[in-house]
Amino acid sequence: MAQQAYAEVMAQYGHRILPQYHPYTRFVSRVAKRLIRVSGIDDTAWEFHVIDSPERNAFVLPGGKVFVFTGILPIVENEDGMAAVLGHEISHQVARHSAERLSFAKVLLAMQLTLVLFGIDPSLFFNHMTMNLMMLKPFSRKCEKEADTMGLELMAQACFDPHEAVAVWRRMEDSGTGHGIPQFASTHPSHKNRVAYLQDKVR
Template identity: 50%
Template sequence: MLLLGLRQRALVSVQQHRIAHGFKQQTRNFYNNNYNRNYRRFGSRGDTEPVWRRRSFWYFSGITGVCTTVYYRTHLEESPTGRRRFIAVSPEYERMAGQSAYAQIMSEYRHRIVPQNTQTDRYVRRVAMRIIQASKLEGDWEVHVIDSPEKNAFVLPGGKIFVFSGLLPLTENEDGLATVLAHEIAHQYARHSAEKLSAARVMGLLYTLVAIFVDPNAAQAGRAVTTLLLDLPNSRECEQEADQIGLQLMAVACYDPAQAIQLWQRMQNSERMAPPQLLNTHPSTQSRIENIRSWIPSAEMKREAANCPNTDITNSFFSQLGFQ
């Protein structure tokens, strides 16, 4: 009886499915016969005229272009080096983005963070705090050393510093480490994160409009062209600016700017294969060395103006402040 009941219910279910399918087919036929012949997709007239031949498209494009130009020009700012750039996000939004990234990084590396007050942690913290004091940047600064062979360091918006232990042998001394940390802190000093977030917001909107009103494939092609012609050059420009500002910061913090050249020479010797500068987010190491060499006289003047004592007295002074 149970088996028979299941079969009956199955037959009823099949019949209901067929009825529903038939109703859907009738509805579809009715729609095609009565409405489809009068329906026109956006971007075509009678399935023959492209969207860019429509007058309304050019009205829309013109209004959008004018509004975009006005918005862009009213959000131009000068960087610390005098470079004009577009920034359309607030410092609060920038810090929120930094907090989100900070939570992700701490979740990924929480078991590899070097404990505080160890020798390595005190060493990195001492150098970082001297650079921070020189920059006069406010924020909830935190310094973390990650036990990893990676040769890397970065600073998140809001003041979260991460240094991978694999970088320390390459820096060799405090001046070398100061070169790296001053460069990373200079990114925050110049608000390069806000610059990149602003560009990503505008270009994301542009890609969406192109995908909707023109062609998704055109949006993909435009993304590739934008990366090559705008994103990568802008990234290299920001890196060069961070080199210049960082050299000034390490000089004001009473580190030796000339040591930056030696650090980048060691970096160059440790490189295996680097992509062409045109396809890279960073300038070539050789061009960085040449730029830094041209900026050293100005950085030396900053160091002299800071009335920096000799190295032993400087380290003793910061040790008394607890930056050990």
């Protein structure tokens, strides 16, 4: 599944990935290497790709494949800001959130099959709304919050300033990214709640 996801991303963005010698790629790699050294999983075959695209985003695939869009670079502004983004993404890998999501999906499937065995229509409990709003999205937000916490710890251990994570998400909010989506309908915490959470953690 990880290989398939990687192949799909490369098919979509491969022609826009900056070369390893590009200043943006070297900037991301320099910050990433410091975080990986303290992550506890530096034996993973980490790969960091910078995609020349205006999206203000970054994401990680299972196996340590991290993608950063150039659109987020003005938001991060500096190495500490980049560490806030990469620390979060690396933490998803450290916490094995991809495996957790797969396991959670298997649990939900098992629950549906059990209802079928008892003659109960699973759609009564597992319709689109309940699956998304009450199960899958809250679970995803839990993983995001955990990655936020772990990301701050990685930043501190790698001698980056964790307070910059608060500044990054404030700048993200000011940029208008993600506005208009209420938190309960999103896979991520709202920017406002994320800033408040991070502020509390770095005090």
